[in-house]
Amino acid sequence: MKITGDWLQAAETQKLFQVFEAEGVQLFFVGGCVRNALIGAAVADLDLCSAATPDEVTRIAGTVGLKVIPTGIEHGTVTVLVQGTPFEITTFRSDVETDGRHATVAFSKDIHEDAARRDFTMNALYADAAGEVIDPLGSGIADALARRLRFVGEPAARIAEDYLRILRYFRFSAWYADPEHGSDPEALAAISEGAEGLGAISRERIGAEMRRLLAAPDPAPALAQMQAAGVLQQVLPGADAKSVAVLVHLEAQSAPEWLTRLVVLGGEDPGSALRLSRAEVKAAEGLTGAMGLTPAEAAYRYGAGVARQAQLALQAVMGQPLPEGLEAQIAAGAEAVFPIRAADLADRFQGPALGQALREREARFIASGFRLSREELL
Structure with missing residues (x-):
């Protein structure tokens, strides 16, 4: 099976592959870019991998004058600049030791070993310069096309290696899984068993995953599963997912905002729990304050955008539709001086x-x- 995309056919991409092929080294795109191209989703991050070590990658790039930046040298990653375009290249790896937060890895020459240490089958996909997809595990292509989210190997083992994979499971579920497949009962059982392990993960990493989850087109089913598995209370005590589904329905005519969804989700001190920035905390407080005002006054005091989001949040929490004439009220307040x-x-x-x-x-x-x-x- 082959994939295509401007990013794959770009002159910079092909030049990079040609430079390494001339030295007998094959590069592969891996993970999200391959998965997304396969299922027709937007491609953002371009990650590559190779059997070559960082030293070998640096040497080969240097032979043609390409700049190399040691962005994650301890993890086997360097960034090669081709005509200003950055390409992150990571050496194939295998896990030597894991503690639920970090992994000690060894470089590998085997793409199968590299695939076996990845989190989900749909992420263990590779593609060469021609777009030919390589599926070392034999199930990644089928799972990606079916939008079926499954851990690589035993879910409990994958989770014990890095407890952040619990949140990644729900994030990927919200973005890429087909709800008609339902959830993997074995995965949810392992997640519920390992939920307390999230206490060892930094709040910054948890917050980053929650932002991306809440930004999904419809995070409500994943959040409900998180709550049922005891994960939501672990990362955000006091939160309740039930109103998020109402909010998603009310958002049909407007662009979703992850922070509005967080406000509706509630919880005790999300600023500390998720390590929000000062600007994010201030924005959340402004949104909460605007929920206590009429739409017109909220728009007058905070602007039309905040007033609209506040009304969405308020009606979601109340479980009611948006009031008639809302946009006219917001416009009147926003224009008033x-x-x-x-x-x-x-x-x-x-x-x-x-x-x-x-x-x-x-x-x-x-x-x-x-x-x-x-x-x-x-």
Whole structure:
């Protein structure tokens, strides 16, 4: 079976393959780019692998003047720049020792050993320069085309090697699995058994996986499975997935926002639990605050985008449809401009009294539907 794509036929790609083939070394694309090309999904990350060691990759690239950056040399990865385009090349590996967080690996010459250490069968796929897909395990192509998510080998063993694979399972389920296949009972049983192992994983890594899961077209089924398996409470105590399905339904006419889904998911201190950035925490707090306002006031105070997301979140939590005339209310608030300033009241009020006078008039302005004029407010 063959795959195609602009990224595969690009001059930079073909030049890279030709340079290594001239030295008797074959490169392969691996993982997500092969899987996505196979199933017709967008291709983003371009990862390559080879039997060549990092030193050999560096030497070969250097023979034709290509720049090499040791981006992950301890893991066998270097980045080769071809006319400004970066290509990450990782040496085939086999696991020597794992502890649930990190793996000690050995370089390998065997593509089958490399495939056997990967997480899911649909990710253990390789492609050569012509786009010919190599399936060392013999099940990756069929599973990818069927959108069937399965661990490589025994689920419990794969999870014990790296407990982050629990979250990767749900993330891949949300993005690539066909719900009609249902879930792999053996995988879910192993996940439930190993859920506490996530306590050893850094919150940064957990947060990164949760962001990507929540950004999926419909993360609700995966989140419900996470909750049933005890994983959701492990990574975000107090969270409840039930309202996310309602939110996804309400989002039909708008672009989904992962942060809105997180707010609806709830939980105790998601900022710390998922190591959100300060900007993300501030945005989540603003969204939560806007949920307590009318759509018009929310748009007036926070802007149309926040007001719209806040209303989606509020109605999802309440389990109700969006109100009639919502966009008109948001537009009215977003366009409104409070017509007076502190200087207009400075002759009558000073200090805290001036701030209070401004707030009272602004409240009247909002309550009037933004219709009171400057003269009426003064």
